[in-house]
Amino acid sequence: MKKRGIFSNKKAQGDIESYFVLIxxxxxxxxxxxxxxxxxxxxxxxxxNKLYFSRDISFMANTVYFAPxxxxxxxxxxxxxxxGIGFEDQKVEVIEDEEKKKGLTFNYFFAQDLNYNxxxxxxxxxxxxxxxxxxxxxxxxxxxxxxxKLIECPKINAKEENWVQKKVLINxxxxxYDVGSTQYNLIxxxxxxxxxxxxxxxxxxxxxxxxxLAGKKRLIDESEIIITLDMGDYESENNxxxxxxxxxxxxxxxxxxxxxSSLIWSEILSYKELGDVFTGGNIIGISPKQTKExxxxxxxxxxxxxxxxxxxxxSEKINSLNKAEIRSKIADGINKxxxxxxx
Amino acid sequence: xxxxxxxxxxxxxxxxNVLFHIMEIMFIITVAVFVFFIVHVEKNIxxxxxxxxxxxxxxxxxxNGLWLYxxxxxxxxxxxxxxxxxxxxxxxxxxxxxxMYYGKENKRAAAELVLExxxxxxxxxxxxxxxxYKEWVEWxxxxxxxxxxxxxxxxxxxxxMIKDKxxxxxxxxxxxxxxxxx
Numbered sequence: 001m002k003k004r005g006i007f008s009n010k011k012a013q014g015d016i017e018s019y020f021v022l023i024x025x026x027x028x029x030x031x032x033x034x035x036x037x038x039x040x041x042x043x044x045x046x047x048x049n050k051l052y053f054s055r056d057i058s059f060m061a062n063t064v065y066f067a068p069x070x071x072x073x074x075x076x077x078x079x080x081x082x083x084g085i086g087f088e089d090q091k092v093e094v095i096e097d098e099e100k101k102k103g104l105t106f107n108y109f110f111a112q113d114l115n116y117n118x119x120x121x122x123x124x125x126x127x128x129x130x131x132x133x134x135x136x137x138x139x140x141x142x143x144x145x146x147x148x149k150l151i152e153c154p155k156i157n158a159k160e161e162n163w164v165q166k167k168v169l170i171n172x173x174x175x176x177y178d179v180g181s182t183q184y185n186l187i188x189x190x191x192x193x194x195x196x197x198x199x200x201x202x203x204x205x206x207x208x209x210x211x212x213l214a215g216k217k218r219l220i221d222e223s224e225i226i227i228t229l230d231m232g233d234y235e236s237e238n239n240x241x242x243x244x245x246x247x248x249x250x251x252x253x254x255x256x257x258x259x260x261s262s263l264i265w266s267e268i269l270s271y272k273e274l275g276d277v278f279t280g281g282n283i284i285g286i287s288p289k290q291t292k293e294x295x296x297x298x299x300x301x302x303x304x305x306x307x308x309x310x311x312x313x314x315s316e317k318i319n320s321l322n323k324a325e326i327r328s329k330i331a332d333g334i335n336k337x338x339x340x341x342x343x
Numbered sequence: 344x345x346x347x348x349x350x351x352x353x354x355x356x357x358x359x360n361v362l363f364h365i366m367e368i369m370f371i372i373t374v375a376v377f378v379f380f381i382v383h384v385e386k387n388i389x390x391x392x393x394x395x396x397x398x399x400x401x402x403x404x405x406x407n408g409l410w411l412y413x414x415x416x417x418x419x420x421x422x423x424x425x426x427x428x429x430x431x432x433x434x435x436x437x438x439x440x441x442x443m444y445y446g447k448e449n450k451r452a453a454a455e456l457v458l459e460x461x462x463x464x465x466x467x468x469x470x471x472x473x474x475x476y477k478e479w480v481e482w483x484x485x486x487x488x489x490x491x492x493x494x495x496x497x498x499x500x501x502x503x504m505i506k507d508k509x510x511x512x513x514x515x516x517x518x519x520x521x522x523x524x525x
Contacts, residue, residue, distance in 0.1 A: 020368070024367060024368055027372060030375055031374050031375040031378050034378045055388075059390075059393060059397055062397045062401060063400075065401065066405045067404075111442075111444060111451070111452070112445075114442070115406065115407055285413075
């Protein structure tokens with residue numbers, strides 16, 4: 001009679017014995033590998049460090065996400081350079097030797113905010129991690145790689161054919177100041193610089209307008225884009241760059257004004273020379289009815305109309321604007337912002 | 344010797360061999376599990392207090408969080424909640440899930456939010472990771488908070504101003520956060 005079953009002959013017995021030995025060997029190697037990695041971590045005294053760093057960096061990422069406004073946070077810890085730090089799949093991964101991967105990887109979760117683009121790089125050989133948050137991005141790197149003051153919004157996409165044909169009005173708001181005063185001269189010369197540099201074919205300026213208010217209103221009506229230049233006047237040493245726009249009207253036009261303002265603001269502050277002139281600032285939506293009369297006149301329409309407040313007349317830093325090269329840089333920034341918006 | 348008896352003895356010997364191998368494998372598995380336990384479980388330190396606070400802050404202070412946020416000027420109004428927004432459960436829950444994304448399946452955190460005005464009118468509850476919250480809250484209520492399978496929890500009550508069309512009224516926002524141990 002024929003024998004049945006797995007132990008029916010010597011060959012089968014030998015096979016099954018081999019399988020058992022193989023399984024045991026695999027398990028033993030896995031245990032040895034895990035144990036050696038653990039022993040390595042303990043021996044090099046990195047066990048607690050990895051545990052600590054993985055959690056602490058994860059909490060830092062979480063905190064930077066909810067901190068309001070633009071954020072630059074430098075995470076600086078001694079001994080961090082012994083490890084490679086990665087940010088993948090909502091996890092902070094810490095391992096001691098990235099090349100040889102001798103130790104165990106420690107990881108801890110962080111909650112990614114999908115409203116921001118996460119740009120991360122693997123950190124190694126550095127005691128420092130730089131967290132930089134702008135309205136659209138969170139960038140994690142070993143060094144500061146972007147100007148904190150930039151409002152970088154890559155989502156802006158307002159490309160238009162023949163945008164240079166648009167009718168633009170440059171409005172230096174200096175008529176309220178005495179002729180020959182610092183404010184008058186600064187805004188006047190800045191208005192000229194901007195007017196010369198902007199690439200639009202159909203451009204006008206209120207600089208030589210003799211008809212006062214009526215003439216200004218007519219020029220505003222004829223234009224599609226209005227750029228007003230003025231100066232702040234408040235009791236502070238701060239010399240801020242502020243751009244005002246009307247927060248009234250259809251959502252579409254409000255967004256256009258805001259995006260337009262953001263790019264100009266960012267471009268002006270991207271120049272190193274101007275980083276020392278301005279102490280900060282923002283883009284600010286205002287109601288034309290509830291602001292100064294001269295601002296209301298230029299903002300109360302359904303057009304892209306912005307007021308660029310270039311510094312504070314009460315601040316000592318405003319004197320920098322007396323230099324032609326500084327005014328030229330501001331004009332360059334405005335020009336580049338417009339090109340970025342449409343181009 | 345009887346051939347049948349010989350066969351039976353050989354089968355017994357084979358069975359003993361197999362049994363011995365199985366025991367050996369079980370021993371190795373025990374050692375491996377022990378090593379895994381030392382490496383992955385023993386390392387645990389309790390970071391729940393800070394983690395839960397960060398989670399609550401993220402729900403409140405993020406741009407798409409609960410505090411009133413004026414997108415036009417990029418300004419946040421801490422302490423002020425818009426009732427209309429809070430009543431829109433699908434929108435606010437989807438916004439919270441997008442603001443705190445732990446991967447496709449969130450096994451890291453869950454929360455319940457209940458708003459109550461000064462006249463004791465209740466609004467909500469709103470959930471962050473509702474499915475897991477309802478699963479974990481039973482464990483939490485049963486007191487399973489220690490060890491690898493435990494879920495720690497905390498309830499925080501925050502005084503708020505509830506902004507409605509007719510104005511603002513004071514109220515209390517109650518947030519219960521649950522985080523599994525790791």
